Amino acid sequence: MKNSSSYTGIAYLFLAPALILMGIFTFWPVGYNAYLAFNDYSISDGVATWNNFAHFKYIYEEELFHQALKNSLLYLLIVPVIQVAALLVAKLVNNKLPGMTFFRAAFYIPVITAVSIAGVVWINVYKYDGILTWFLQMIHVIPQGSEGQVDWLGNPDIALYGVMLFTFWKGIGWFMVLYLAGLQAIPKEVEEAAILDGANVFQRFWKITVPMVKPTILLCTLMSTIAALKTFQEVIILTKGQADTYTSLFYVYDQAFRNYNFGRAAAAGLVVTFFCMILAAIQFRFLGEKK
Amino acid sequence: MAMGKQLQTALTLTGQYAGLVAFAIFTTFPFLWALSVALSADPSNTWLFPRSFWPTDLSLMWFKRVFDEMPFMVYMKNSTLITIESIIGVVFISILAGYPLARLRFPGRNFIFVAILATMMLPSEVAIIPNFITLKHLGLLDTHLGVIVPNFAAAFGIFLMKQAFEAVPQDLVDAARVDGATEMQILWRVMVPVSGPSIAALGIFSLVNAWNDYLWPSIVISTRDKLPLAVGVFNDLTGPFATSYSMVMAAIVMTVIPVLIFFAFTQRFFIGGMDGAVK
Numbered sequence: 065m066k067n068s069s070s071y072t073g074i075a076y077l078f079l080a081p082a083l084i085l086m087g088i089f090t091f092w093p094v095g096y097n098a099y100l101a102f103n104d105y106s107i108s109d110g111v112a113t114w115n116n117f118a119h120f121k122y123i124y125e126e127e128l129f130h131q132a133l134k135n136s137l138l139y140l141l142i143v144p145v146i147q148v149a150a151l152l153v154a155k156l157v158n159n160k161l162p163g164m165t166f167f168r169a170a171f172y173i174p175v176i177t178a179v180s181i182a183g184v185v186w187i188n189v190y191k192y193d194g195i196l197t198w199f200l201q202m203i204h205v206i207p208q209g210s211e212g213q214v215d216w217l218g219n220p221d222i223a224l225y226g227v228m229l230f231t232f233w234k235g236i237g238w239f240m241v242l243y244l245a246g247l248q249a250i251p252k253e254v255e256e257a258a259i260l261d262g263a264n265v266f267q268r269f270w271k272i273t274v275p276m277v278k279p280t281i282l283l284c285t286l287m288s289t290i291a292a293l294k295t296f297q298e299v300i301i302l303t304k305g306q307a308d309t310y311t312s313l314f315y316v317y318d319q320a321f322r323n324y325n326f327g328r329a330a331a332a333g334l335v336v337t338f339f340c341m342i343l344a345a346i347q348f349r350f351l352g353e354k355k
Numbered sequence: 356m357a358m359g360k361q362l363q364t365a366l367t368l369t370g371q372y373a374g375l376v377a378f379a380i381f382t383t384f385p386f387l388w389a390l391s392v393a394l395s396a397d398p399s400n401t402w403l404f405p406r407s408f409w410p411t412d413l414s415l416m417w418f419k420r421v422f423d424e425m426p427f428m429v430y431m432k433n434s435t436l437i438t439i440e441s442i443i444g445v446v447f448i449s450i451l452a453g454y455p456l457a458r459l460r461f462p463g464r465n466f467i468f469v470a471i472l473a474t475m476m477l478p479s480e481v482a483i484i485p486n487f488i489t490l491k492h493l494g495l496l497d498t499h500l501g502v503i504v505p506n507f508a509a510a511f512g513i514f515l516m517k518q519a520f521e522a523v524p525q526d527l528v529d530a531a532r533v534d535g536a537t538e539m540q541i542l543w544r545v546m547v548p549v550s551g552p553s554i555a556a557l558g559i560f561s562l563v564n565a566w567n568d569y570l571w572p573s574i575v576i577s578t579r580d581k582l583p584l585a586v587g588v589f590n591d592l593t594g595p596f597a598t599s600y601s602m603v604m605a606a607i608v609m610t611v612i613p614v615l616i617f618f619a620f621t622q623r624f625f626i627g628g629m630d631g632a633v634k
Contacts, residue, residue: 072462074538075455079467082452085508088489090474093482100484156374163375169622170379173386176614178567178585181607184592185385188600193402195388233382286476294478297570301589313480320484321574333481344476 094337100330112327119331129332131308132315135224136336139292139311140343142228146288147281150236154243155273168244175237183301186230190216190302223307227298234298235291239284246280247273282347289343293336312336386611393417393605417605425596425606429580430587431613434566437499437583441565442558444507449557452508453516454542458528468517475510480570487574501575502583503565512557519553520546555624566614584610 101119103112123129157168174182189195192213200206206214216226250273258268274281296313303309313336320329388408395407396414421427455461456468486505487496495501523546531541547554566585573586582590588610592603 071455071459071538075459075461075464078451078455078538078542082448082471082508082513083467085448085504086471086474089486089505090477090479090482090508091470092489093485094477096485096488097481153378156371156378159371161368161371165622167375167379169619171382172618172622173611173615174382176563176567176618177386177611178569178589180569180585180589181610182385184589184603185389185607189385189388191402195384198405237382290476290478294480296480301569313478316480317483326484326488329484330481333478333484336478337481340476340478 097330097333097337100327101334102331103327105326105330115327119328122328123332123335128310129312129315132310132312132332133335135308135310136293136295136312136339138224139228139231139295140289142231142292143285143288146232146236146239147285149232150239150284151243151273151277151281153236154240154247155269157240158244158247168240171240172237174234175241177234179234179297180301182234183230183298186233187217187302190226192216217303217309218307220308223303223309227295227302227309230298230302231292231295235288239288242284243277243280246277250276286344286347289347290340293340293343386608389604389607392601393608395601417599417601418609420602421606421609424602425591426580426587427606427609430582430584433499433581433587434583434585437502437572438562438565440499441503441506442561444503445509445512445561446554446558448507449509449512449516450542450547450554452513453520454538454546456513457517457520458523458546459538471510471513475514483571483574490575496575497577497581498575499581502568502572505571506565506568509561512561515553515557515560516550519550523549552624555621559618559621559624562617563614 100112102114102117104115104118105112153171157164157171191197192215194216196216197206197213201208214222217223254272254276255268258272263271294313295311296317299309299311299314300317312332316329316333316336318329319325319332323329391408391410394410394413394415394417396412396416452471456464456471482505490496490501490505493501495504527545527549528541531545536544566583568583569585569589572583573590576582576586579587579590588606592606596602596606
């Protein structure tokens, strides 16, 4: 048997492609982004000059960035909603019933559709005389006729929630699959024993399902928190940032590719990264299990 | 008593199916509407609900117009190439990196694993600007290589493969070592063949990601003929063709169908293989 140190070379050889690519396209960008955040960057000659925290001072005082940050934090409301719903749906499709393959596939369609393509359809769902208006009028939630018609994505009070609903529709299938994999790992006997002991549906859900899929819940909550914080493709496609739907990463993108102020964009990006890290740490603290 | 039990089972079953159907309607209604509008030669009922959910004057003319007026097949070819290359790159690199992390003991292993995992928590959008600058220096802007290479090494893939390789019985590895197999042979002849479901899951995951990626290709690619479907069709639909809803919906249906067909055949492996991600 070889001793462990003789594997060092081969291990690093195997890891080399991944580490080199990650180094160039993941680790270096994070470092370079942090560097850019403290500099004025000129695109034409690629020269960066130290500017004494000017970008941070600027965004600290800028109303637009505050708005963007507020919207990104507001977006976190989607996290508990999508997680609870995904777990319930996963529970539903975990039953062995005829036609289940069809339902699983149907629930996954939004996930396998490009955000841009799905967005084009949803723009029409959200039109003032679109499907949403018709549906809500049919169930008498909003007034009939043209007075009940709402421009869902044009009204600053509701547009952000419209984008959230789209995120929910788009993402729930993905989390459903992860929960489904988690649920299938629960031994049948555990649930059967609980049924014999007379535990009802809700007791079984809270006392068995939830504790058993806790690692999945942590992973999914973390993923959806970070996804919610970095919401931006939905925004650029559905509203182009109009109607108070400016999110913090939309701000980053806008500053970089419309204003060509890479330094300011990097500073805003650093602030978003910082928030992601804090939230990840909080979730590990409260949901994580000590191994 | 027996009747009561039967009734209860029937009620539960009805409730379950009601929930399933309601949710299926929620996830599919935009596409059902798009499909119906696309199949209607006469667009006059497009905004009349629920009438618009079945086609008026059934015809494929809008699909034909998409082929005639949009470089649909060019986008399709680009998407296919980008997707295949991405899958090969991601799967190959994840397998290579997953093996030592799962089965070899070497200094720095934990540190590397934690560092890779930590990247899952970073907002990858922050890397857009530096990567854009890097690609500019490498001369890879406006190339397919520039679209795919930054996505090759993904923490999720490495993590998934590591979990899969950890589940392989040690006996298999020991037997191969006794026979004098090199680590490379152990990986490709022992580990990979028994990790089929996880590799399939990673392949499908990469396929969906690469096929649907919108933002990064839209930044890197500037020539129209090099665009993938998700970007090209979106640009055309929100630009020159935005006025004809029927054509917009036909193009959308055509974009969704290839992935849908693929997924219908592979979803079994996908859900099974995702096991590794959460254990």
